Amino acid sequence: MESSVLRVEDFCAYFGEHQVLKDVNVSISRNKVTAVMGPSGCGKTTLIRCVNRMHELTPNARVSGKMLLLDEDIYSTNPIVVRRKIGMVFQRPNPFPTMSIHENVISGYKLNGIKLKKSEQESIVEESLMKSGLWNEVKDSLHRKGTFLSGGQQQRLCIARALAMKPEIILLDEPTSALDPKATAHIEELITELEQYVTIIIVTHNTAQAARISDFTAFMYLGELIEFGPTEKLFTVPEDKRTEEYLTGKFG
Amino acid sequence: MTEEIQDNVKSRIRKHTKNIGRINISESIFRKILYISGIFIVFLIVGIFLTLLVDAMFAIKTLGIKFLYGITWDPVSGVFGSLPFLVGTLITSFLALIISLAFSLSISIFLGEYFREGIISSILKSMVELLAGIPSVIYGFCGLFIVVPFIRAIEMKLGVPPFGVGILTASIVLSVMVIPYSASLGREVIQLVPSELKEAAFSLGATRFEVIMKVVLPYARSGIFAGILLSLGRALGETMAVTMVIGNRNAFPTSIFSPANTMASVIANEFMEASPGSIHLQSLVGVGLLLFVVTTIVNIIGKYIIKKMSVET
Amino acid sequence: MAKDNIRFRTIKDNIFKGLIVFLAFLSGIPLIIILYYITSKGISSINWQFLVNLPKPVGEIGGGISNAILGTLILIAISCILAVPLGIAVGIYLSETKKGKIAYIVRLCVEVLQGIPSIVIGIIAYVWVVIPMKSPSAFSGGIALAIMMLPVIVRSTEETLKLIPNHLREASLALGVPYFRTILKVILPAGLSGIITGILLGVARIAGETAPLLFTAFGSNFMNLNILKPMSSLPLLIFNYATSPYEEWIAFAWGASFVLVVLVLGLNIIAKLVAKKWKVQF
Numbered sequence: 028m029e030s031s032v033l034r035v036e037d038f039c040a041y042f043g044e045h046q047v048l049k050d051v052n053v054s055i056s057r058n059k060v061t062a063v064m065g066p067s068g069c070g071k072t073t074l075i076r077c078v079n080r081m082h083e084l085t086p087n088a089r090v091s092g093k094m095l096l097l098d099e100d101i102y103s104t105n106p107i108v109v110r111r112k113i114g115m116v117f118q119r120p121n122p123f124p125t126m127s128i129h130e131n132v133i134s135g136y137k138l139n140g141i142k143l144k145k146s147e148q149e150s151i152v153e154e155s156l157m158k159s160g161l162w163n164e165v166k167d168s169l170h171r172k173g174t175f176l177s178g179g180q181q182q183r184l185c186i187a188r189a190l191a192m193k194p195e196i197i198l199l200d201e202p203t204s205a206l207d208p209k210a211t212a213h214i215e216e217l218i219t220e221l222e223q224y225v226t227i228i229i230v231t232h233n234t235a236q237a238a239r240i241s242d243f244t245a246f247m248y249l250g251e252l253i254e255f256g257p258t259e260k261l262f263t264v265p266e267d268k269r270t271e272e273y274l275t276g277k278f279g
Numbered sequence: 280m281t282e283e284i285q286d287n288v289k290s291r292i293r294k295h296t297k298n299i300g301r302i303n304i305s306e307s308i309f310r311k312i313l314y315i316s317g318i319f320i321v322f323l324i325v326g327i328f329l330t331l332l333v334d335a336m337f338a339i340k341t342l343g344i345k346f347l348y349g350i351t352w353d354p355v356s357g358v359f360g361s362l363p364f365l366v367g368t369l370i371t372s373f374l375a376l377i378i379s380l381a382f383s384l385s386i387s388i389f390l391g392e393y394f395r396e397g398i399i400s401s402i403l404k405s406m407v408e409l410l411a412g413i414p415s416v417i418y419g420f421c422g423l424f425i426v427v428p429f430i431r432a433i434e435m436k437l438g439v440p441p442f443g444v445g446i447l448t449a450s451i452v453l454s455v456m457v458i459p460y461s462a463s464l465g466r467e468v469i470q471l472v473p474s475e476l477k478e479a480a481f482s483l484g485a486t487r488f489e490v491i492m493k494v495v496l497p498y499a500r501s502g503i504f505a506g507i508l509l510s511l512g513r514a515l516g517e518t519m520a521v522t523m524v525i526g527n528r529n530a531f532p533t534s535i536f537s538p539a540n541t542m543a544s545v546i547a548n549e550f551m552e553a554s555p556g557s558i559h560l561q562s563l564v565g566v567g568l569l570l571f572v573v574t575t576i577v578n579i580i581g582k583y584i585i586k587k588m589s590v591e592t
Numbered sequence: 593m594a595k596d597n598i599r600f601r602t603i604k605d606n607i608f609k610g611l612i613v614f615l616a617f618l619s620g621i622p623l624i625i626i627l628y629y630i631t632s633k634g635i636s637s638i639n640w641q642f643l644v645n646l647p648k649p650v651g652e653i654g655g656g657i658s659n660a661i662l663g664t665l666i667l668i669a670i671s672c673i674l675a676v677p678l679g680i681a682v683g684i685y686l687s688e689t690k691k692g693k694i695a696y697i698v699r700l701c702v703e704v705l706q707g708i709p710s711i712v713i714g715i716i717a718y719v720w721v722v723i724p725m726k727s728p729s730a731f732s733g734g735i736a737l738a739i740m741m742l743p744v745i746v747r748s749t750e751e752t753l754k755l756i757p758n759h760l761r762e763a764s765l766a767l768g769v770p771y772f773r774t775i776l777k778v779i780l781p782a783g784l785s786g787i788i789t790g791i792l793l794g795v796a797r798i799a800g801e802t803a804p805l806l807f808t809a810f811g812s813n814f815m816n817l818n819i820l821k822p823m824s825s826l827p828l829l830i831f832n833y834a835t836s837p838y839e840e841w842i843a844f845a846w847g848a849s850f851v852l853v854v855l856v857l858g859l860n861i862i863a864k865l866v867a868k869k870w871k872v873q874f
Contacts (some may be wrong), residue, residue: 324701408860
């Protein structure tokens, strides 16, 4: 039985009076890739933004229910602490434009005022860039600003930036939707390699992508978690009729 | 990464996490500083208004309402009626607007329709920006040595007292100064006219001239008007250039060639001569309040029109 | 009949275009005249002595405008120290607070501030600073100029920060960086070129201001580094000398005008270059 790193219990989320997540219950396994898929507006992005407490940055946003990261209640802890333990990669690559590649990777430390010795910095930068598969391409230009990199490379830089904080979980919000097919393939390969280091939750609207890279899949529709299980099983013998209809393209 | 480095980093993160309390304090201090800065501006404006009001009230208490409509301003005999300056301000500003209208409108149409891009456009844009950047005192200086002799020559030809300085001179100098403000705003709104509208007119066989007159200008009408209001606001408050060429006479202007004073120029000319606490000084501050109120109203109306336009588009 | 009509309309069209072009460029003539006059009359006064000497009484040769140049620089420095931090803070406040009554009122007040005539600001600085201090001073002049510079800085900061895409902020927050550090270490650096451009334009505006200084800094014929005493400045000197009856002083005024125009236009050009070269790509 795989150990659970994140437990979501009876979780609801609202924007003002409008409810976007309804009684979600799920347990995410450690060192596995879990995909969250569903049609637009199903709440999948809201769900992961609740995990690292980014949802509450929107005015009028509120939540109810529990989320436990390794038995610690996420919503009783200071959000800053939570966000340091959970990394996020966004849809559009967003390296900090005023910082070099080196500075971008360790920006989680620098911006928080955590002082690192030069040797520690270099060690973290090299390790993170190697894990995200970018090291060989940028090792000679670490002190140039990251804006000259291609879209796919910038996204891998953002992944390295998240990895450098040694998070328990990395949340990926449709990380390849702004990238071309070749870059997408690279990132997908990377994700499957990364699961040995960290737990991954990836939101995607691309069912084929979910099938390719994830160990577990959650299917969401209209704010509810319809079905959750091992990817192979969910894709071949889905239990719920709506899952089957989504997978066969009857709606989406 | 070696074990040692890993442990060092982890312990440093842990130590930092213990300082979360301090972060919360810094966070709220930061937000408070921003908020206080904003409130400070509000207090500044209120303070400015009240300061002007206090002295103006003294003046009105002593002089009565005649302060506002009296046509004599004579510090020596203690009579202070500010109507000559109100009239001087309004005449010079409106005259300046009328003179500049053709030019700023032409620039707006030139840059907004005919030459939106390219070298010629850049040259004209730079010229307009330079016009806006030249300090007021230099406009006054050049006005004194270029426009004044010119007007003096005209006055001599017409048989009018050849002061050279006066309402007309001030209006001419002012008109050059306000061109950039209505020109830039006019250009922006003209550029914003949807091309579908223009193309519909062209496809019906209209000439460029007709499209501009019948489609573009009517559509951009409120923006152009707002630009004119902004120019008016600028002209009303303009001090140095006007002071140097208007002739510094406290009498009610009788003709376009009369030397006169505006609200701004009388303050500039007489403020330092008035003794602190005297009715003279209080009256000048009262004129300042009048100027403040008039320019603020004009500017607010102009900005309001602009805001309404950007909401519509 | 229809053909004649088209010809007539085409002629009207061409005349109109010609008129527009003519009037547009005619507007440039005052500019050329001003620049020509200042350069031709001012250049002859410019020499090393002119720039480093103090003004001498009428009739003596070899005077200069050094105190005015220094005074202008000192006044700019004082008003920057007062206006820049406050202006940036208000700019941040306005760009971060989109809704709310207070933000609306603050924004309105900034707009009102921008439209206040410079002479009125001079009155205010006189009442608030010169009267309590019982003497004109560079400090009061600096305060007047700071009040004038404030709206420029607030506006350019707010506009610059508004252009920064939201996902940059989210990237920083998602790393666990607290809000205030996100603003100070990520958002502000990204908007630095726009903010600096705003400061340069604000400086260019106040460098040429005379009216607020008439009763505050007041002007002086001496070299003065004490900000609690009256101080000279280029625009003040130009105003006083240009309206004087002395030929030598008027010649000085042309020279000083040349220096001032070079300063103001130079700042505008530098501001443009900064905006172009340092612009951050997202």
